[in-house]
Amino acid sequence: MNQYMQEVGALTMRWVKRLSREKFSMLFTLFQPMVFWLIFFGNLFQRAADTRVVQAPSYIAFLAAGVVVMTILNNGLAGGTDLLFDKENGFLERLMSTPISRTSVVISRFLFVMTITSLQVLVILGVAYLFGVHPVTGIGGVAVIILIGLLFGVGLTAISMALAFSVKSHGDFFSMLGFLSLPMIFLSTALVPLSAMPTWMAVLAQLNPMTWAIDAVRPLILSGWAAALPKIGIVVGVMTVFDSVCLWGAARAFRRTLG
Amino acid sequence: MGLTLSGSLAPVAPGAIEAARLSKTYEGGLTAIEDISFQVSTGEIFGLLGPNGAGKTTTLRILITVLRPSGGQARVLGMDVVAQATEVRQAIGYVPQERAIDRFLTGREHLELLASLYHLPKDQAATRITEVLRLVNLEHKADEVARNYSGGMKRKLDIACGLIPDPKALFMDEPTLGLDVESRLKIWDHIRQLKARGITILLTTNYLDEADQLCDRIAIIDGGRVKAIGSPADLKSGLGGDVVTLTLSPGDLGRVEVLAQALKKQEAIRAVSTKQNVLDIRVASPEATLPAILSAVTAHGCRLEFVDYHRPRLDDVFLAHTGHRIKEEFPKGEA
Numbered sequence: 001m002n003q004y005m006q007e008v009g010a011l012t013m014r015w016v017k018r019l020s021r022e023k024f025s026m027l028f029t030l031f032q033p034m035v036f037w038l039i040f041f042g043n044l045f046q047r048a049a050d051t052r053v054v055q056a057p058s059y060i061a062f063l064a065a066g067v068v069v070m071t072i073l074n075n076g077l078a079g080g081t082d083l084l085f086d087k088e089n090g091f092l093e094r095l096m097s098t099p100i101s102r103t104s105v106v107i108s109r110f111l112f113v114m115t116i117t118s119l120q121v122l123v124i125l126g127v128a129y130l131f132g133v134h135p136v137t138g139i140g141g142v143a144v145i146i147l148i149g150l151l152f153g154v155g156l157t158a159i160s161m162a163l164a165f166s167v168k169s170h171g172d173f174f175s176m177l178g179f180l181s182l183p184m185i186f187l188s189t190a191l192v193p194l195s196a197m198p199t200w201m202a203v204l205a206q207l208n209p210m211t212w213a214i215d216a217v218r219p220l221i222l223s224g225w226a227a228a229l230p231k232i233g234i235v236v237g238v239m240t241v242f243d244s245v246c247l248w249g250a251a252r253a254f255r256r257t258l259g
Numbered sequence: 260m261g262l263t264l265s266g267s268l269a270p271v272a273p274g275a276i277e278a279a280r281l282s283k284t285y286e287g288g289l290t291a292i293e294d295i296s297f298q299v300s301t302g303e304i305f306g307l308l309g310p311n312g313a314g315k316t317t318t319l320r321i322l323i324t325v326l327r328p329s330g331g332q333a334r335v336l337g338m339d340v341v342a343q344a345t346e347v348r349q350a351i352g353y354v355p356q357e358r359a360i361d362r363f364l365t366g367r368e369h370l371e372l373l374a375s376l377y378h379l380p381k382d383q384a385a386t387r388i389t390e391v392l393r394l395v396n397l398e399h400k401a402d403e404v405a406r407n408y409s410g411g412m413k414r415k416l417d418i419a420c421g422l423i424p425d426p427k428a429l430f431m432d433e434p435t436l437g438l439d440v441e442s443r444l445k446i447w448d449h450i451r452q453l454k455a456r457g458i459t460i461l462l463t464t465n466y467l468d469e470a471d472q473l474c475d476r477i478a479i480i481d482g483g484r485v486k487a488i489g490s491p492a493d494l495k496s497g498l499g500g501d502v503v504t505l506t507l508s509p510g511d512l513g514r515v516e517v518l519a520q521a522l523k524k525q526e527a528i529r530a531v532s533t534k535q536n537v538l539d540i541r542v543a544s545p546e547a548t549l550p551a552i553l554s555a556v557t558a559h560g561c562r563l564e565f566v567d568y569h570r571p572r573l574d575d576v577f578l579a580h581t582g583h584r585i586k587e588e589f590p591k592g593e594a
Contacts, residue, residue, distance in 0.1 A: 006375050006378055007376055007378075009375070010371070010372050010375030011372070011376075014361070017363065017364060018361065018363040021363040021404065022363065089358040090355045090356055090358055090359035091359045093320070093355055093359065094353065096325045097323045097324070097351075097353040097355075098348055098376040098377055098424075099345050099346075099349040099376070099377065099378070100376050256286070
């Protein structure tokens, strides 16, 4: 157990050190492009979007939950990138030739991605706060939002790692990520509520785990605990299934690549 | 008459590394290696020589336990690479190809990471890191990020990483690939020093000179199989005699085979092989045979473009055992 902590600690610190060496990357990682969605998209559609349709005091208040979950999505999906490079340049093999538990590298990556994601969610909520979006459930609600983010993030990071282990080239990896990311966003309630979507899109959106995450985050920001609790129950169920499937797939891909 | 049952059970002094009929077939059905067997004695530098895609790296990856063999067995320092994978990992060092460096970390941080992965306690790790940095002459650059390292320095860092567990056996994948001549010689020196410290070294290479000058023994691997094993000197003398190479003018292409047949009948000539307008003639002594060869050329009305004779080189050994020349990946400039 002590050895396991030593391994995972050293591997996690490696990711932290890498990030800290890339000053710009660190800045952009924390102050993510997602912030611009909130600022530009939120303000741009302030008058175009009907507050009776989105059922929120303002479009930016409606959008905040969507941007939080989009951040989680993008982070999770990109979570395997560094492992992909490690696989391609042989660093991963160097790690695997040492007497470490076969899960340490993956666990270190989860820890790192989850930490960064939580910090980003805080940044997004902070920026939203400046635009007058004050989560009605307070600090407790923010904590629950982060927990929901972690639940969703685990599965997404697992998908990303599975891809990283399976693809033949990193070109494939990035095109698949791009292919996954946009439909996930548009076929969810990030930008528009279900009731305002064409039926076929609403049907697809309900199959998207992201919709359920947003539907739990949004009342935590806009309505209060009473409205949020049932949604939180649902998202925990949905994410348990989602994470199980993703982790199972990732474990398979991992075993195939690394024996 | 007597059954020597006890003899077969008695532990034979194990070589440092033993591969017995190793094979690997990948999921898609691609067979990377087949029936690979060899033994490496303790304290020896053993080279796997072959072109890219010959199966050297696959063999190496099985030995360092990151790839499971489809068939056969391998033991490193007496331990099975599948059943005792963790113990093997703890006891060996691995030096992958040069790119396996994290350019955002300093040299020291690489070594600290590796020390943690080998579960060294902090004080022991510090001593060990100082020691390996001194061994590869990298002390002055230890706290610079690897991005600023030259190809040779990265290689030294690679070796330092491989030495962190204080290994009894060190596995190196193409240790001088892509290095300039000066750096290659330095790396060779380092490898010889390691041997002097009693470390058994197995390396892969597609450089003939590296196999020839650095390795005590080599296995020639081609098409996933072992074609020959021995010391470079033995392999060369095993070919039997020197090589005379005749290059005829292209217009004589039609006469090459007739000439070859005529030469083969001569007593002092051991073998003749032809490729287009080139004849490789293996002879016991070129001084005695050369006049006879030249007169045969004239007698058949052929015109010579070029004559060359040399003691057998590893190149010839490779050709003789595989039927083709090795395609070396020539050293690039500074990587």
